[in-house]
Amino acid sequence: MIDGFKRALALGAATVALAGGTVLSSVGIASAAPSHHGDHTATRHLDRSRCHMVHGYWIRAWRDGRRGRHGHWVRVWHRERLVCRHHRR
Numbered sequence: 001m002i003d004g005f006k007r008a009l010a011l012g013a014a015t016v017a018l019a020g021g022t023v024l025s026s027v028g029i030a031s032a033a034p035s036h037h038g039d040h041t042a043t044r045h046l047d048r049s050r051c052h053m054v055h056g057y058w059i060r061a062w063r064d065g066r067r068g069r070h071g072h073w074v075r076v077w078h079r080e081r082l083v084c085r086h087h088r089r
Contacts, residue, residue: 050085051083051084051085052082052083052084053082054080054081055080056077056078057077058075058076058078059075059076059078060074061073061074061076062074
């Protein structure tokens, strides 16, 4: 009975260690990933007086059927973005 208890305790400890390692590694990956929300570093050279943010919106798009299935309508989200008017020369 003692051997079964030790085995169950060791198995439980190993499970907790694996789960903890998975959580810590996923947190490390998430914190290391760059965040591009609202970052417009590529457009710093633009004249900001000509730019404005367009809010995100939903559109309906037709998706063709695959493998003998019929197509159907899907909703697609277009996220907000920076839109600039071009200078006419």
